[in-house]
Amino acid sequence: xxxxxxxxxxxxxxxxxxxxxxxxxxxxxxxxxxxxxxxxxxxxxxxxxxxxxxxxxxxxxxxxxxxxxxxxxxxxxxxxxxxxxxxxxxxxxxxxxxxxxxxxxxxxxxxxxxxxxxxxxxxxxxxxxx
Amino acid sequence: xxxxxxxxxxxxxxxxxxxxxxxxxxxxxxxxxxxxxxxxxxxxxxxxxxxxxxxxxxxxxxxxxxxxxxxxxxxxxxxxxxxxxxxxxxxxxxxxxxxxxxxxxxxxxxxxxxxxxxxxxxxxxxxxxxxxxxxxxxxxxxxxxxxxxxxxxxxxxxxxxxxxxxxxxxxxxxxxxxxxxxxxxxxxxxxxxxxxxxxxxxxxxxxxxxxxxxxxxxxxxxxxxxxxxxxxxxxxxxxxxxxxxxxxxxxxxxxxxxxxxxxxxxxxxxxxxxxxxxxxxxxxxxxxxxxxxxxxxxxxxxxxxxxxxxxxxxxxxxxxxxxxxxxxxxxxxxxxxxxxxxxxxxxxxxxxxxxxxxxx
Numbered sequence: 001x002x003x004x005x006x007x008x009x010x011x012x013x014x015x016x017x018x019x020x021x022x023x024x025x026x027x028x029x030x031x032x033x034x035x036x037x038x039x040x041x042x043x044x045x046x047x048x049x050x051x052x053x054x055x056x057x058x059x060x061x062x063x064x065x066x067x068x069x070x071x072x073x074x075x076x077x078x079x080x081x082x083x084x085x086x087x088x089x090x091x092x093x094x095x096x097x098x099x100x101x102x103x104x105x106x107x108x109x110x111x112x113x114x115x116x117x118x119x120x121x122x123x124x125x126x127x128x129x130x
Numbered sequence: 131x132x133x134x135x136x137x138x139x140x141x142x143x144x145x146x147x148x149x150x151x152x153x154x155x156x157x158x159x160x161x162x163x164x165x166x167x168x169x170x171x172x173x174x175x176x177x178x179x180x181x182x183x184x185x186x187x188x189x190x191x192x193x194x195x196x197x198x199x200x201x202x203x204x205x206x207x208x209x210x211x212x213x214x215x216x217x218x219x220x221x222x223x224x225x226x227x228x229x230x231x232x233x234x235x236x237x238x239x240x241x242x243x244x245x246x247x248x249x250x251x252x253x254x255x256x257x258x259x260x261x262x263x264x265x266x267x268x269x270x271x272x273x274x275x276x277x278x279x280x281x282x283x284x285x286x287x288x289x290x291x292x293x294x295x296x297x298x299x300x301x302x303x304x305x306x307x308x309x310x311x312x313x314x315x316x317x318x319x320x321x322x323x324x325x326x327x328x329x330x331x332x333x334x335x336x337x338x339x340x341x342x343x344x345x346x347x348x349x350x351x352x353x354x355x356x357x358x359x360x361x362x363x364x365x366x367x368x369x370x371x372x373x374x375x376x377x378x379x380x381x382x383x384x385x386x387x388x389x390x391x392x393x394x395x396x397x398x399x400x401x402x403x404x405x406x407x408x409x410x411x412x413x414x415x416x417x418x419x420x421x422x423x424x425x426x427x428x429x430x431x432x433x434x435x436x437x438x439x440x441x442x443x444x445x446x447x448x449x450x451x452x453x454x455x456x457x458x459x460x461x462x463x464x465x466x467x468x469x470x471x472x473x474x475x476x477x478x479x480x481x482x483x484x485x486x487x488x489x490x
Contacts (some may be wrong), residue, residue, distance in 0.1 A: 075179065
């Protein structure tokens with residue numbers, strides 16, 4: 001597989017797709033179209049179809065559950081919400097995300113620090129944006 | 131005018147054109163194949179609901195779903211290929227495990243290729259191993275054993291196979307080598323993973339290559355010397371050619387055939403050594419031409435050799451009979467018995483010493 005920025009970026013996003021879905025559902029019970037709209041806004045998914053297998057998997061693992069609710073127009077809708085396991089799961093992911101963020105920040109900080117250190121005295125006079 | 135149907139999509143009733151309906155059901159069928167059995171129905175149902183929602187939104191005041199509506203909805207939901215892309219990163223470990231389990235089974239006769247992907251020298255052994263579906267190591271050991279214990283037959287066989295076996299270069303060829311039908315799907319799924327031995331070549335391979343090169347040089351030098359000698363002989367016989375003497379067409383033919391017979395392997399071995407060292411084989415026909423010329427020269431040697439030997443046995447017989455005659459005459463000289471040969475007319479007898487004809 002070729003490595004290019006777009007590819008890596010989309011993989012990063014995909015890695016956190018479950019986390020994002022859970023975040024959306026955690027706010028309030030949501031039905032698929034809501035989830036899709038929010039994810040699209042956040043540019044987390046390209047095609048909707050990928051979401052369905054994911055939701056079904058999360059549901060089968062006891063992280064999500066759904067309830068049927070009547071809608072104003074059309075057939076009843078599935079509203080997804082987190083189970084108790086789902087809450088714990090989400091908390092787990094949350095720490096995972098924080099850790100990752102910290103790691104990346106840490107590395108980024110290091111990089112900018114070394115960049116500053118490597119600068120010549122003339123340029124060092126300027127304030128270093130670390 | 132188009133035929134239209136009424137369908138129930140995710141609990142909503144639609145009027146839909148014939149072609150649009152066909153496209154939709156084909157799409158759903160394709161999607162269904164992507165999902166595991168126990169989840170399929172539910173996922174498809176969810177997707178249908180979503181499609182119905184999108185279609186309702188799109189139709190507004192129109193009555194009939196047309197093919198462009200279906201295409202647009204499919205674009206939003208995504209094609210099965212896009213699903214795969216997303217999935218492949220989702221659980222790549224899981225995926226690779228399933229692909230290993232679902233690896234295409236050999237379904238056709240294998241083809242013999244040199245497997246340069248797994249090579250010690252040039253991939254002949256692993257190619258043969260792939261053909262017989264055995265471990266390449268077994269074939270390698272066999273070659274080495276044959277090389278050391280059977281008068282070097284292993285080396286000869288290896289060289290012949292090196293000439294005869296084309297190198298597998300494309301993915302399709304690698305699949306053919308393993309007896310797998312090179313369909314588009316198989317080719318796409320096939321990943322070439324070079325067997326890690328120092329970028330495809332071991333130190334052993336390098337040593338063997340150097341030995342091969344040295345062997346090639348030594349054999350080449352000796353053969354070249356032999357060819358040179360033959361050329362000199364041929365040249366000399368041309369120079370010394372006088373009408374009626376021995377250096378005639380048969381001799382020339384025999385010498386020429388011998389020269390070619392020796393020259394071809396020299397060129398061939400030189401080419402092989404070059405190929406073994408840089409692994410390239412640019413002109414296939416060169417090898418075959420050399421081989422053809424070599425075979426022709428072999429026939430030439432046999433043909434001219436038979437003629438030559440016929441003639442030489444004739445002259446040898448002649449020589450032998452004269453020698454015998456001489457011996458007899460010598461014996462007669464030393465012995466006590468006077469012995470004379472009668473000439474055909476029996477009128478005179480030839481005396482061995484004087485060649486004089488003595489009167490009867």
